[in-house]
Amino acid sequence: MAKNITTQQKDYSQWYLDIIREAKLAQHSPVRGCMVIRPNGYALWENMKAELDRMFKETGHENAYFPLFIPKSFLSKEAQHVEGFAKECAVITHSRLINTPDGVDVDPESRLEEELIVRPTSETIIWDTYRDWIQSYRDLPILVNQWANVVRWEMRTRLFLRTMEFLWQEGHTAHATREEAEIETRKMLEVYKTFAQDFMAMPVITGVKTASERFAGAVDTYCIEALMQDGKALQAGTSHFLGQNFAKAFNVTFQDSDGQLKYVWATSWGVSTRLIGGLIMTHSDDHGLVLPPRLAPTQVVMVPIWKSEEERTQVLSYIGPIRQALLNAGVRVKLDDRDNLKPGWKFTQYEIEGVPLRIAVGPRDTQNGNIELARRDTREKSVISKEGLEQKIPALLEEIQATLFTQALERRERDTHVATSYDAFKQILDEKGGFVYAHWDGTPETETKIKEETKATIRCIPFDNPHNSPGKCMVTGKSSEQMVLFARSY
RNA sequence: CGGGGCGUAGCGCAGCCCGGUAGCGCAUCUGCUUUGGGAGCAGAGGGUCGCAGGUUCAAAUCCUGUCGCCCCGACCA
Numbered sequence: 001m002a003k004n005i006t007t008q009q010k011d012y013s014q015w016y017l018d019i020i021r022e023a024k025l026a027q028h029s030p031v032r033g034c035m036v037i038r039p040n041g042y043a044l045w046e047n048m049k050a051e052l053d054r055m056f057k058e059t060g061h062e063n064a065y066f067p068l069f070i071p072k073s074f075l076s077k078e079a080q081h082v083e084g085f086a087k088e089c090a091v092i093t094h095s096r097l098i099n100t101p102d103g104v105d106v107d108p109e110s111r112l113e114e115e116l117i118v119r120p121t122s123e124t125i126i127w128d129t130y131r132d133w134i135q136s137y138r139d140l141p142i143l144v145n146q147w148a149n150v151v152r153w154e155m156r157t158r159l160f161l162r163t164m165e166f167l168w169q170e171g172h173t174a175h176a177t178r179e180e181a182e183i184e185t186r187k188m189l190e191v192y193k194t195f196a197q198d199f200m201a202m203p204v205i206t207g208v209k210t211a212s213e214r215f216a217g218a219v220d221t222y223c224i225e226a227l228m229q230d231g232k233a234l235q236a237g238t239s240h241f242l243g244q245n246f247a248k249a250f251n252v253t254f255q256d257s258d259g260q261l262k263y264v265w266a267t268s269w270g271v272s273t274r275l276i277g278g279l280i281m282t283h284s285d286d287h288g289l290v291l292p293p294r295l296a297p298t299q300v301v302m303v304p305i306w307k308s309e310e311e312r313t314q315v316l317s318y319i320g321p322i323r324q325a326l327l328n329a330g331v332r333v334k335l336d337d338r339d340n341l342k343p344g345w346k347f348t349q350y351e352i353e354g355v356p357l358r359i360a361v362g363p364r365d366t367q368n369g370n371i372e373l374a375r376r377d378t379r380e381k382s383v384i385s386k387e388g389l390e391q392k393i394p395a396l397l398e399e400i401q402a403t404l405f406t407q408a409l410e411r412r413e414r415d416t417h418v419a420t421s422y423d424a425f426k427q428i429l430d431e432k433g434g435f436v437y438a439h440w441d442g443t444p445e446t447e448t449k450i451k452e453e454t455k456a457t458i459r460c461i462p463f464d465n466p467h468n469s470p471g472k473c474m475v476t477g478k479s480s481e482q483m484v485l486f487a488r489s490y
Numbered sequence: 491c492g493g494g495g496c497g498u499a500g501c502g503c504a505g506c507c508c509g510g511u512a513g514c515g516c517a518u519c520u521g522c523u524u525u526g527g528g529a530g531c532a533g534a535g536g537g538u539c540g541c542a543g544g545u546u547c548a549a550a551u552c553c554u555g556u557c558g559c560c561c562c563g564a565c566c567a
Contacts, residue, residue, distance in 0.1 A: 017560095032559065087566090150567095154566065154567095155564080156562090156564085156565080236567090271567090272567060303526095311525095341525090342525050343526065344529085345527085345529090346528090347526095347528080363526090364526070365526090
């Protein structure tokens with residue numbers, strides 16, 4: 001076991017924090033609830049961002065940037081929206097400081113005429129802008145995304161999963177018809193699902209949120225839900241069909257081809273640095289982080305081993321062509337030839353940091369034309385010929401990627417249960433955790449009762465529901481069209 | 491906002507009960523030996539003990555206040 005990492009079994013929450021610290025992903029900032037994303041963590045985010053950005057552009061979206069500050073009055077224009085976010089907004093009230101004997105203080109003379117809020121999300125300022133952009137059906141659709149930071153004044157924070165400031169992308173689209181907006185909402189949810197499964201190797205369930213879990217201001221909220229190793233669910237991404245709510249609130253109309261003036265239909269969708277938390281809690285183990293090869297900043301680390309200066313020269317010149325061949329094959333390779341650290345230390349460190357493959361080369365290998373290859377996911381070591389690595393390594397990386405997904409999927413299946421009674425439901429949650437399918441009568445009252453009594457929430461009503469036959473609500477016995485997906489969640 | 495914990499060297503901590511002028515491990519620097527799973531020895535540098543008052547000849551230690559962070563809950567991506 002890597003020292004300094006609490007085992008998952010002993011304390012999963014502490015394990016999570018230890019992984020983030022030891023893998024150098026992030027650290028707490030001097031400000032409560034905020035984090036410093038360290039180079040290892042940011043490189044991971046950059047890789048995630050690059051893939052998502054590519055996928056957004058392939059589906060016709062363009063990037064733009066809207067301001068961090070939003071006039072306070074904007075937030076109040078959509079009733080549900082303000083209700084949802086009012087309690088967690090940072091408010092800018094003053095514009096400068098003055099020197100005092102004790103340092104600096106807010107200058108009372110600088111109070112703003114209209115206070116600004118720091119965006120918790122950008123619907124309001126974007127729809128205020130879209131009013132200027134849209135006159136005719138020929139101006140539609142607008143397919144815009146922005147990469148930004150947002151601030152939500154949270155009471156309780158956890159690194160990556162819930163911080164006061166976080167990085168994300170928010171897509172905001174405007175459409176002429178309801179149907180087109182609904183298709184967009186579902187399309188982007190599929191993009192998220194593809195990203196989660198094919199790149200993060202994190203299986204997700206897609207579905208629709210119940211009214212109480214819906215985004216403030218949305219008509220419908222769709223989500224991808226993942227199941228973590230400790231049996232708790234994580235909402236990993238959301239896509240909202242906003243109907244005409246924001247168009248009406250911000251008076252965004254267009255003249256359609258039939259000459260009629262109509263309100264625009266809207267969507268918004270986002271994923272955040274929370275995904276990094278999900279990634280950690282999907283694959284990593286007591287030895288450290290485990291990264292899927294497609295997102296790993298370093299896919300292969302090369303560790304040379306030598307005793308004498310001659311051996312050093314020999315080993316490094318042996319490694320050179322191998323490294324170049326891998327680079328040519330598009331593999332992200334890092335050579336760690338620092339001489340102040342022992343190979344064993346490096347082995348352990350890269351394991352903690354989750355590098356998928358390690359190639360060690362010492363005098364023994366240069367003699368025999370070999371390399372030592374170690375897989376992070378299985379922790380298996382093998383000595384193989386150096387020939388043909390430029391084919392073998394990319395193939396192995398893909399194999400690891402596939403294995404991680406399969407294992408995560410199998411774990412999720414193991415941790416997914418069906419409850420036919422409320423007693424069984426409670427028992428499953430207390431003894432096993434995980435996803436639980438159960439019948440629900442569709443009322444917010446029953447949903448609240450279940451939440452208060454069990455701390456489990458309805459994660460979603462799955463689109464592709466394996467338990468879609470009618471039955472009786474486990475609590476009230478009223479009729480239910482299909483089972484819904486419950487879990488305790490982050 | 492409740493409950494718990496913690497602020498002492500870059501990081502992790504001891505010292506506090508019982509006041510006497512600050513210590514351990516890791517890291518850093520220098521030198522030598524080492525290097526196939528977190529190296530060894532020798533030496534060196536680094537701290538207004540969170541902050542502000544108070545008690546005292548003397549405060550990291552006792553008293554009062556205050557600030558901050560973390561963890562566990564209630565709200566949320």
